[in-house]
Amino acid sequence: MKKTIVIGGGAAGFFSAINIKENNPEMEVIILEKAKNVLQKVRISGGGRCNVTHACFIPKDLTKFYPRGNKELLGPFHTFMTGDTMEWFETRGVPLKIEEDNRVFPVSNDSESIASCLLQEADKLNVKVLTGKGVQKIKKTENGWNIFTKEDSFACDYLVVTPGSSKPIWQLLEQLGHTIIPTVPSLFTFNIKDSRIKNLPGISVPKATVSVVSEKLTAKGPLLITHWGMSGPGILKLSSFGARILAEKKYTFKIKINWLSKSFSEIEEILIDFKTQNPRKLVCQRSPFSEISKRLWEQLIITSKINDTTNWADLSKKQIQKLLEEVGVGIYEVQGKSTFKEEFVTAGGVDLKEINFKKFESRIHSNLFLAGEILNIDAVTGGFNFQNAWTGGFIIGQNLGK
Ligand SMILES: Cc1cc2nc3c(=O)[nH]c(=O)nc-3n(C[C@H](O)[C@H](O)[C@H](O)COP(=O)(O)OP(=O)(O)OC[C@H]3O[C@@H](n4cnc5c(N)ncnc54)[C@H](O)[C@@H]3O)c2cc1C
Secondary structure, rough: OEEEEEEEOHHHHHHHHHHHHHHHHEEEEEEEEOOOOOOHHHHHHHHOOOOEOOOOOHHHHHEEEOOEEEEHHHHHHOOOOOHHHHHHHOOOOOEEEEEEOOOEEEEOOOOOOHHHHHHHHHHOOOOOEEEEOOOOOOOOOOOOOEEEEOOOEEOOOEEEEEEOOOOOHHHHHHHHOOEEEEEEOEEEEEEEEOOOOOOOOOEEEEEEEEEOOOOOOEEEEEEOOOOEEEHHHHHHHHHHHHHHHHHHOEEEEEEEEOOOOOOHHHHHHHHHHHHOOOOEEEEOOOOOOOOOHHHHHHHHHOOOOOOOOOOHHHHHHHHHHHHHHHHHEEEEEOOOEEEOOOOEEEEEEEEEHHEOOOOOOOOOOOOOEOHHEEOEEEOOOHHHHHHHHHHHEEEEEHOOOO
């Protein structure tokens, strides 16, 4: 009987093990999990609700959410992606729902539904799960692998490595000849001390464009002012796509904010039209932009040196120009980062050049498969990181032993 060892009982590990067993019922499959309990991250994910995937059903569009891994995942997504994930869980008794922002959650709003579904499937298929078994050494043998934990050793024909972001396992893989791209944090919020936003925590803007000054790094999306700076999907997207560049800058850099995501000339036209139509109205009381809250508007006016008794008709060209700059290209200094909730994701991991993505198999060693966060793949928030784990696990299951 052939044997597979899976290192790590997380999302990618369980999905690999289940799919390997479904495709090879004769295979013995053992998950070795370091912790006392498996699927811990699934349980805490999505604020305890588990954002299991994202309702984006076109492979090419889906890859755009992955700053690292976008090219490599295109092929795999043609085999197994978001719609397949939804069907997989729903046909196994977990109804899912798509929320307004396209994130997909179990109808139960409880990540336990996902965890218990994976546990039941693994159990039904006779996948062995051994907890408290942290892998410490991996040795290649003539016909397979020897895996060592503190107390035990396991010989196997196939090895699936799914320990998430794990420094010790990256080191073991390096010893086996793999290249590890150094890790840096992804998905973080920006620390900004600026009088314009100091008193505005909680205020959000629905569609801002944020760019890093003198870099080709721009993201569009809702922006939230926090008591330490800025957060929200637009900022998180920028932190994810800029993870490496921003780490090189030691998280000290300037950003440019267009609060409306409109062109300069469009904003200018709106301002001039508004001035013509509302000459006797106070600038501080009447804003032409419904997207910008009253309190943020007041701050932009103060910065543009417009006092609270100025009418629109009295605005000088210079003041209009300054207001235009504040709305369209306001510069803010970022000094440091903060973690987004507890959802830390790292960029970095096994170099994707060394993986054959038709099988999620190592190009350096045959019968060595890798999936999930151990690879240099990561995405913005929204269910994409789990989708990477499900896709890798499914494809390993289809190919291992073939
Ligand atoms: C708080 C939080 C919330 C998140 N929410 C979401 C979300 O809602 N949607 C989403 O898409 N993504 C979310 N993510 C990201 C997502 O959880 C990960 O991308 C995903 O879990 C990666 O799966 P994985 O199987 O590669 O790794 P993991 O889920 O981390 O699993 C790896 C497993 O391997 C075990 N292990 C490690 N080293 C060893 C070893 N030496 N020997 C044996 N076992 C070992 C670990 O204990 C762990 O159980 C969230 C992350 C965090 C931190």
